[in-house]
Amino acid sequence: MRKHAPIDKRGCQLLLVARFIDRVKDNDSVWSRIDDLRQAFQEQGVNLLYISKRQEFQDTSIIASAHSIDIFKQALHEIIGIQIDDRTSTVFPLVRMKMFDIPKNIGKEASRYLITIKTKLSDVEKVYQTLSEFRPSADIAFTYLAFIKEPPCDTLTLSAFAKSYEHLQRFVRQELMGIPGIVSITITAISKTKRLTSYSEMVDVLRRELGELRIDRPLLDLSDLSQ
Structure with a gap:
């Protein structure tokens, strides 16, 4: 060790x-x-x-x-x-980091990603609150959520584990993009x-x-x- x-x-x-x-x-x-x-x-x-x-x-x-x-x-x-x-x-x-519990069933085959979320400034607090209440699944789990600078700030960073890039893309398309106030989302793989x-x-x-x-x-x- x-x-x-x-x-x-x-x-x-x-x-x-x-x-x-x-x-x-x-x-x-x-x-x-x-x-x-x-x-x-x-x-x-x-x-x-x-x-x-x-x-x-x-x-x-x-x-x-x-x-x-x-x-x-x-x-x-x-x-x-x-x-x-x-x-x-x-x-x-x-800033205002929230860390999440990581379920064991996500598995060692999961890959890590950074998700950058741009929001309407007027909606960023609501988006932050919605994301902070996320519960993990067998395919997707968040590790932390934070603002990238002191408020007022319209950008959030979200660290996540996913079974595959395709799983994460589908989650972003079906779940995250439906959250009111989100303008754009960028996914970056961590190697x-x-x-x-x-x-x-x-x-x-x-x-x-x-x-x-x-x-x-x-x-x-x-x-x-x-x-």
Whole structure:
């Protein structure tokens, strides 16, 4: 069993996503070095939680908790040389995150996807509430729902497991597009994901430090599904 650096629990306030192009040079990608860099990030007040890669893109995303976006940006620049410029890279918060229970019957064959939902600004709260009440099936399960910035915001991000892309497409067409206020939906497959801290510590820091987070029931450990 791999060991993880302990999470700093001293008042982390924001859940943040950094998305950037991972430029590989002599096999020295962020992915190959991330385990060795966790302590350096923690010393700058950044707790690394997850790293993932979107299938249709060449970018890498790191989910972390920190006091501010500026602290995270500075750590990214000083530790891995990423300069956030809003053209090839960005940092954004996940706001009012809700995490869902994942049923065991979704199976290890399930794939992970990000669903980006654009709404009418006047309807975004109703859409958020409708999605937050979703109950999983044998084919589709949500992992988390969040705004991608502080309200007012018309964009939601939804992480989901699905038995197949076709299952998810059908669900989006038959269920999500029928929700009043939704303008457009984009599905992006996640090709690779790695958890960067122990599951219990991750849930603990989310519960303790992110006051808006709601975890209704104990979550399953997603490590087997997420690798």
